Amino acid sequence: MNTTGYKSHISSQFNAELEDVRQRVLAMGGLVEQQLIDATKALMELDTELAEVVFRTDDKVDQLEMYIDEECSRILARRQPTASDLRLVHAVIKTITDLERIGDESHKIAKMAHELSTQERMYENMVETQHLSRQVSQMVRGALDAFARMDADAALAVVREDAVIDREYEALLRQCITYMMEEPRTIGRVIDLIWAVRAIERIGDHAKNIAEYVIYFVKGKDVRHTPLEQVEREVRGE
């Protein structure tokens, strides 16, 4: 059964190439997803060793990004794909850029875990930060699942979730600023936490981007910069 949505080819070699690229995108996605989970744990527990694990994964992520990019170029040159195959390659080229940036932002969170570990421990705003990060991790997972199955409905759920994340992020930010004003001696620490929170929110944006590429692949329609209601109509095929 072909569950991926792209057509079978007379050339089984071409099929194998597309499947290989798809698998590597998912592997890259798995790496950055784990980076986010580890970085958040490092931040919560001020675990600098775990932060180091996040840093060490960067190289693997970068190598995969460059490999997949090159592989896409090779496929475009040799196979000259059309229709849904071409859309798949196009979606992959875009997706790996966002995956790499998710890794980048996780790196920033881990860096803030390092920074905070050298300062007086802070308990305020941490539960909310962890909560936000869990939701964003689920968005990343959702975007990767949608990509794996090329499922436009699952992708739409991720796009929808981003609006929720943005609201919670704004609220958490206000809370951090209020806390700084009340306790100016915590400014240094709270600013570090704010950078981490900001990185988490950005990861949500990247997950949303990936979901939009999935919708582009399935529906053949570019839904970036499009109001949510219209995206929903596109996915329902109205």
Next chain:
Amino acid sequence: MNTTGYKSHISSQFNAELEDVRQRVLAMGGLVEQQLIDATKALMELDTELAEVVFRTDDKVDQLEMYIDEECSRILARRQPTASDLRLVHAVIKTITDLERIGDESHKIAKMAHELSTQERMYENMVETQHLSRQVSQMVRGALDAFARMDADAALAVVREDAVIDREYEALLRQCITYMMEEPRTIGRVIDLIWAVRAIERIGDHAKNIAEYVIYFVKGKDVRHTPLEQVEREVRGE
């Protein structure tokens, strides 16, 4: 004379298509460059009308991005480009993502101009912010010039400049935090300024990305995630 570095085609129609895409990328670049200049001016002079101009340009930028992306897909499907033509299309697909994000970050700067206009005027850290923004504007200009001429040396200069920007950004950030600690009543305002400064620094990153795609196009070598010395050797062809 062919100054763009991509070869002439027997099909003059294909030539015209590539030239059209190239021109539109430069047009899109011109728009986001102006957005950055206007947003910074709005921030310095707390000019909310100019901030509105920045907001209104978003749509044009988004439309151009989607148009160019679609045009690249069409070219890939119909012309099945190879070698340097394929690298050009690949570089364009990547470049417009970064141009769109430069527009996004400029939008954030303009938003902070709006925020700050409702608060007590702040004079500290403003000169440094303007200085940073001017340098980043020059990086964006440099990246677009390098793209227009497909000039790897000019692109290398942009990559080099990014390290300077990062250092100045860190210094300015520390200065803002110190100021907040000394004058806790300014926290709200300084945080807004920090968001703007952060957006400026991110724009420098995007300009660097574009410069790296130019080097990829000219040298056929992916120089992302590569130490600067090695990038320099690649460009010199060693």
